[in-house]
Ligand SMILES: Nc1nc2c(ncn2[C@@H]2O[C@H](COP(=O)(O)OP(=O)(O)OP(=O)(O)O)[C@@H](O)[C@H]2O)c(=O)[nH]1
Ligand SMILES: [Mg+2]
């Protein structure tokens with residue numbers, strides 16, 4: 225019996241990182257019968273079938289602390305939300321949606337603004353300032369120039385972190401730049417071999433040091449949060465928190481109610497555009513709830 229972590233699952237094989245190295249295993253039939261699907265990040269027990277060739281059988285999956293859906297990974301500590309200062313331009317609506325998802329999953333959060341070498345007028349600094357004021361850690365980087373790599377590595381220590389963000393912002397490039405020796409597929413490599421963009425596909429846990437893992441994930445460009453109830457949305461806007469219980473109406477959701485303590489802060493501690501994005505997402509959720517009725 226050995227304990228370990230599933231680092232990769234491909235074609236019915238699960239690869240388990242243990243203290244005696246990485247074992248290739250198949251899952252016991254019982255999991256399928258019980259409707260349990262082994263997931264990258266799972267803590268598991270395996271029995272060794274072939275010590276020399278590192279083959280085994282996946283026998284037991286320990287209970288999960290949490291489960292992300294996209295990428296499909298369990299037991300994640302932290303979301304590293306990556307956006308580019310330029311190309312593609314920052315989409316703050318999408319950034320807020322990534323933040324909401326991570327807040328809802330109760331993950332620690334780091335925001336990374338990459339490709340700062342592309343933004344000569346340093347407009348990204350305004351964005352960094354806004355999100356730092358809200359209380360988020362923001363790291364400004366250039367994977368290309370090697371800027372901010374120390375700080376990034378520091379933020380990843382002793383955790384399982386998932387890199388998330390739109391396609392083409394440099395998630396894979398950042399991981400490659402921060403950890404020489406790892407080589408992940410990036411958009412650039414594929415341009416050289418002329419076979420279309422070689423972007424990230426399946427989830428894989430990459431060990432960067434003892435107790436530290438990262439998961440690269442494929443980017444996506446829109447994010448619909450249909451599973452968050454509209455009346456809960458305000459809990460995930462961190463900067464609303466001090467005011468939420470000070471509104472006149474019990475259960476105020478800070479959209480149309482009078483004497484709203486949150487609305488009173490707009491343009492002060494609450495950024496006007498962030499509030500507008502809140503209302504926008506709130507209405508989207510509300511509409512979806514109406515439709516489902
Ligand atoms: N100028 C500049 N270009 C960068 C930087 N980081 C990445 N790039 C380029 O941006 C392109 C996309 O980078 P990737 O690392 O593949 O982006 P990704 O976020 O992993 O993309 P997906 O896997 O599709 O989600 C590549 O051509 C990189 O060379 C940077 O800091 N500055
Ligand atoms: Mg990638």
Ligand SMILES: [Zn+2]
Pocket residue numbers: 471472476477478479481483484485486487
């Ligand atoms: Zn209110």
